[in-house]
Amino acid sequence: GFAIIGYDNEFHEERFGYVSKFYIRKQHRGTEAGRLLTESMCKWFDENECVTSFATATAGIQEDQLFINLLRKYNFLQGGTVLTRNR
Numbered sequence: 001g002f003a004i005i006g007y008d009n010e011f012h013e014e015r016f017g018y019v020s021k022f023y024i025r026k027q028h029r030g031t032e033a034g035r036l037l038t039e040s041m042c043k044w045f046d047e048n049e050c051v052t053s054f055a056t057a058t059a060g061i062q063e064d065q066l067f068i069n070l071l072r073k074y075n076f077l078q079g080g081t082v083l084t085r086n087r
Helices: 032-047 065-072
Strands: 002-008 015-023 049-057 075-078 083-085
Touching: 002 032, 015 032, 015 065, 032 049, 032 065, 065 075
Parallel strands: 015 049
Antiparallel strands: 002 015, 049 083, 075 083
């Protein structure tokens, strides 16, 4: 699997992180692979002092309930098609 993530502080004083793409092959969904990738993302967001991190529908939210459930385990909260995590 892979995740494309980044951060920005455009129009903000503090950094916010974002998940642009998140993909785990179907045969590995629901296994440790997604958890390890999500932990790595969250660690990177924290190390780069992102006060808020979010994932949008383009990251796969509308396609897979497993993705939503996975991010919720790491304190992402759903608000429409966006999940947000505050540090």
